[in-house]
Amino acid sequence: MAEVKNKEARIGVFVCHCGTNIAGTIDIEAVKEYAKTIPNVVVADNYAYMCSTPGQNKIADAIKEHNLTGVVVAACTPRLHEPTFRNATAAGGLNPFRFEMANIRDQNSWVHMHQPVEATEKAKDAVRIAVAKASLLEDLVPKSVPVEKTAMVVGGGVGGMQAALDLADAGIKTYLVEKSPTIGGRMSQLDKTFPTLDCSQCILTPKMVDVYRNENIELLTYTEVEAVEGYIGNFDVTLRKKARGVLTPKEAEARGIVGGGCTGCGDCANVCPVIKPNPFELGMAPRKAIYIYHPQVSPLIYTVDFDACVKCGLCVEACGEKKAVDLEAKDEFITVKVGTAILALGYDIFPIEKKFEFGYKNFDNVITSLEFERLICASGPTGGHLVRPSDGETPKRIAFVLCAGSRDNTDTGKPYCSRFCCMYSLKHAHQIIEKIPGAVPYIFYMDIRSFGKMYEEFYYRIQNEGAKFIRGRVANITEDPVTKNLHVNAEDTLLGRPVDLEVDMVVLAAAIQPSAETEKTRRLFGVSCSQDGWLLEAHPKLNPCGTTTAGVYLAGACQGPKDIPDTVAQAEGAASAASIPIHKGEVELEPYFAQCIEEKCAGCGMCVYQCPYQALSLVEKNGRTVMQVTEAKCKGCGTCGGFCPGGAIWMQHFASPQIIAQIDAFLLGGEQ
Amino acid sequence: MADENWKPKIIAIICNWCSYAGADLAGGARIQYPPDIRAVRVMCTGRVDPLFILKAFQDGADGVLVSGCHFGDCHYLEGNYKAAKRMFLLKSVLKNIGLDDKRLRMTFVSASEGAKWGMVMEDVVKTINELGPSPLNELAR
Numbered sequence: 001m002a003e004v005k006n007k008e009a010r011i012g013v014f015v016c017h018c019g020t021n022i023a024g025t026i027d028i029e030a031v032k033e034y035a036k037t038i039p040n041v042v043v044a045d046n047y048a049y050m051c052s053t054p055g056q057n058k059i060a061d062a063i064k065e066h067n068l069t070g071v072v073v074a075a076c077t078p079r080l081h082e083p084t085f086r087n088a089t090a091a092g093g094l095n096p097f098r099f100e101m102a103n104i105r106d107q108n109s110w111v112h113m114h115q116p117v118e119a120t121e122k123a124k125d126a127v128r129i130a131v132a133k134a135s136l137l138e139d140l141v142p143k144s145v146p147v148e149k150t151a152m153v154v155g156g157g158v159g160g161m162q163a164a165l166d167l168a169d170a171g172i173k174t175y176l177v178e179k180s181p182t183i184g185g186r187m188s189q190l191d192k193t194f195p196t197l198d199c200s201q202c203i204l205t206p207k208m209v210d211v212y213r214n215e216n217i218e219l220l221t222y223t224e225v226e227a228v229e230g231y232i233g234n235f236d237v238t239l240r241k242k243a244r245g246v247l248t249p250k251e252a253e254a255r256g257i258v259g260g261g262c263t264g265c266g267d268c269a270n271v272c273p274v275i276k277p278n279p280f281e282l283g284m285a286p287r288k289a290i291y292i293y294h295p296q297v298s299p300l301i302y303t304v305d306f307d308a309c310v311k312c313g314l315c316v317e318a319c320g321e322k323k324a325v326d327l328e329a330k331d332e333f334i335t336v337k338v339g340t341a342i343l344a345l346g347y348d349i350f351p352i353e354k355k356f357e358f359g360y361k362n363f364d365n366v367i368t369s370l371e372f373e374r375l376i377c378a379s380g381p382t383g384g385h386l387v388r389p390s391d392g393e394t395p396k397r398i399a400f401v402l403c404a405g406s407r408d409n410t411d412t413g414k415p416y417c418s419r420f421c422c423m424y425s426l427k428h429a430h431q432i433i434e435k436i437p438g439a440v441p442y443i444f445y446m447d448i449r450s451f452g453k454m455y456e457e458f459y460y461r462i463q464n465e466g467a468k469f470i471r472g473r474v475a476n477i478t479e480d481p482v483t484k485n486l487h488v489n490a491e492d493t494l495l496g497r498p499v500d501l502e503v504d505m506v507v508l509a510a511a512i513q514p515s516a517e518t519e520k521t522r523r524l525f526g527v528s529c530s531q532d533g534w535l536l537e538a539h540p541k542l543n544p545c546g547t548t549t550a551g552v553y554l555a556g557a558c559q560g561p562k563d564i565p566d567t568v569a570q571a572e573g574a575a576s577a578a579s580i581p582i583h584k585g586e587v588e589l590e591p592y593f594a595q596c597i598e599e600k601c602a603g604c605g606m607c608v609y610q611c612p613y614q615a616l617s618l619v620e621k622n623g624r625t626v627m628q629v630t631e632a633k634c635k636g637c638g639t640c641g642g643f644c645p646g647g648a649i650w651m652q653h654f655a656s657p658q659i660i661a662q663i664d665a666f667l668l669g670g671e672q
Numbered sequence: 673m674a675d676e677n678w679k680p681k682i683i684a685i686i687c688n689w690c691s692y693a694g695a696d697l698a699g700g701a702r703i704q705y706p707p708d709i710r711a712v713r714v715m716c717t718g719r720v721d722p723l724f725i726l727k728a729f730q731d732g733a734d735g736v737l738v739s740g741c742h743f744g745d746c747h748y749l750e751g752n753y754k755a756a757k758r759m760f761l762l763k764s765v766l767k768n769i770g771l772d773d774k775r776l777r778m779t780f781v782s783a784s785e786g787a788k789w790g791m792v793m794e795d796v797v798k799t800i801n802e803l804g805p806s807p808l809n810e811l812a813r
């Protein structure tokens with residue numbers, strides 16, 4: 001910690017063209033020539049792509065040749081290339097923290113494309129501001145911390161399961177946390193999957209069993225994340241194991257009930273008198289107050305719905321010697337330590353009744369695609385017979401309404417494409433042609449997005465099978481009160497005429513949205529979201545699995561609508577990314593820690609309350625009370641430094657004199 | 673009042689995780705906004721010492737913007753709450769020294785709000801243009 005101004009600062013400035021991205025607007029030569037006039041600058045240079053190898057070599061060579069004490073690169077954004085240029089600075093033999101970036105692309109040439117003169121002036125200012133900071137930068141050493149050799153995956157859909165399996169296979173102990181009583185996610189509600197039409201359960205169930213059996217996976221179903229503390233390598237995650245009311249064989253054994261615990265026999269549910277709708281069947285089938293979602297659940301352990309349970313005790317009796325049912329169960333809290341975490345929180349169906357023009361929930365025979373999946377599925381509530389909810393008849397004319405709530409810029413809809421509805425609606429069209437003789441699917445679409453491998457081929461196939469395609473957005477749906485048939489009103493934009501089509505059933509390909517607890521969970525992990533609530537990746541192209549919170553990664557539809565192949569691919573990517581710090585064994589934290597300038601510290605202790613991480617405390621030193629920082633807890637936000645009335649807190653890399661030098665450099669032109 | 677060539681001098685102190693990222697996103701989306709603002713990056717708005725802002729005004733800034741994450745989204749949990757409190761108090765100090773408190777502004781722009789960043793830029797520049805040069809600046813001359 002050196003508060004003394006570095007009087008002998010020798011700074012090199014490098015201005016990047018970024019091809020024409022910067023040079024197309026900003027006068028590079030003028031910025032470079034100007035840089036040479038800034039105090040402390042001893043060399044200024046420019047290059048087409050500073051991030052390229054020759055560009056980086058320029059920096060390293062100049063450091064040696066001009067004996068530089070600091071480096072400024074005026075280019076894109078530090079959020080992209082600060083690490084690159086720090087490496088180049090280190091390659092020249094200088095401490096990498098003696099580097100400062102001036103953002104003249106993302107926050108200049110790209111946003112002032114038609115004002116080259118003003119943009120060039122702004123770039124000069126930005127360089128001057130950066131030089132002022134670079135002149136005062138000091139050597140810093142990143143703090144190396146060990147990484148806990150365990151990982152956590154939150155969300156047990158196909159994405160979370162794949163991520164957990166990959167981590168486990170890489171030898172990493174993994175906690176798989178799922179809020180519902182079983183893993184499987186949405187995929188277990190599907191009948192067949194496009195474009196191969198293999199049965200969803202048939203390909204999913206073996207994976208569920210693998211997860212359950214894998215020795216490296218600790219499966220925690222009916223469990224939610226309650227709190228997260230710490231940082232990459234050392235997260236302390238507190239979990240709420242919701243009261244399940246039923247003991248697993250393991251838990252029973254722990255309680256001394258030999259050979260006890262739930263075997264999944266279902267005797268309890270047979271006697272339970274309380275009947276509730278089964279959410280897995282979207283309310284179209286009943287379940288008891290003690291229940292499983294469906295026969296393939298994993299783990300095969302029943303769950304008591306304590307909101308519905310009347311505590312009659314019949315299930316306890318029916319369970320008998322196994323003594324699995326515990327109606328006095330309470331939520332339990334456990335805290336586990338993990339090095340890295342993956343969020344795989346999936347999606348929910350957008351409440352399409354909000355788009356009242358489609359009549360969902362008002363008209364019996366308007367259903368959603370997910371309901372269609374359950375109705376067409378052999379293990380579903382109707383044994384795979386698609387029937388009209390109004391009269392149990394088999395529908396012959398079925399309209400599929402695509403983009404229901406998607407690609408919809410009104411207040412009630414979602415602006416984005418939900419991405420898999422085109423494909424699953426083609427699948428649904430195929431299924432009714434195959435299952436119901438004489439049935440005709442009418443697909444109302446804006447355009448069919450069949451972008452994946454073998455998807456376009458699948459589209460042709462469905463066209464050849466006789467599905468009817470009507471290009472036009474559905475304006476509204478009305479019901480014939482007598483027959484309960486529906487009229488779909490749209491404009492056929494290919495023929496340029498209005499359509500009023502009478503059908504027996506309407507299937508809405510409803511938009512999807514982030515799952516209900518995404519918001520709460522992402523905040524616990526400090527992950528940002530995009531405007532629509534989908535979790536935000538660290539970089540859309542270069543780091544699509546990472547987040548801005550080091551050590552936390554994303555998999556599957558929670559990052560944005562994704563079908564199964566894309567979900568699994570991203571899950572494998574996230575698992576690989578999450579295993580890297582664990583296999584390395586240690587990570588480097590940016591050393592932006594607070595330090596106490598003891599001569600200035602009055603020992604008032606006000607800062608102690610500013611720190612959200614309890615990193616500060618008061619100690620006795622040389623007969624005085626002064627503040628002390630616990631570096632392992634400090635995350636470097638600077639909240640204490642922004643507060644200390646005596647200016648006694650030195651924020652490494654963001655120290656007050658450095659920031660004031662930047663302010664002065666801009667406003668006073670660098671002189672003072 | 674201001675001469676014709678007067679251009680406002682505005683400094684923005686913005687947090688790394690939300691507003692800086694949002695400003696970068698505005699660039700990616702090629703959103704165009706007035707070029708009168710210069711940015712200083714800090715890790716969190718909690719870092720912003722009121723003295724920085726007073727120093728900026730003393731140096732002749734016509735306006736200061738502090739921009740961070742939305743409440744509840746601060747990368748360090750609550751830095752932005754602390755900052756908002758300080759900015760609020762600071763505004764009354766500004767009034768006392770004869771500055772219109774509209775010259776200091778705090779906004780909350782997330783990493784996904786590139787368009788909002790553009791709007792904030794427009795709006796801050798417009799406000800300061802309407803207020804004209806800082807009276808402290810005039811005095812200094």
Ligand SMILES: Cc1cc2nc3c(=O)[nH]c(=O)nc-3n(C[C@H](O)[C@H](O)[C@H](O)COP(=O)(O)OP(=O)(O)OC[C@H]3O[C@@H](n4cnc5c(N)ncnc54)[C@H](O)[C@@H]3O)c2cc1C
Pocket residue numbers: 154155156157158159160177178179180182183184185186187190192193194195223224225344345346347348369370373420424427515516517518521555556557558562563564565567
């Ligand atoms: C009608 C329909 C048909 C489809 N057909 C196909 C098809 O044929 N082919 C295809 O490729 N794709 C299809 N899809 C898409 C497919 O469902 C998704 O690609 C897939 O489910 C995404 O998996 P996921 O793991 O990301 O999310 P999900 O399957 O949604 O799983 C998320 C899991 O995380 C859990 N969870 C959520 N939040 C939390 C939390 N806060 N804490 C703990 N756990 C949490 C959930 O309970 C759930 O188990 C279809 C989708 C629909 C709606």
Ligand code: SF4
Pocket residue numbers: 402403404406407416417418419420421422423447448449509
């Ligand atoms: S996938 Fe198809 S139906 Fe779904 S939102 Fe996108 S374009 Fe519309």
Ligand code: SF4
Pocket residue numbers: 593594610611612613614615616629633634635636637638639640641
């Ligand atoms: S910089 Fe932030 S985390 Fe570190 S001690 Fe200060 S308030 Fe706490």
Ligand code: FES
Pocket residue numbers: 687688689690691715716717718739740741745746747748750751752
């Ligand atoms: S990190 Fe953005 S305000 Fe704290």
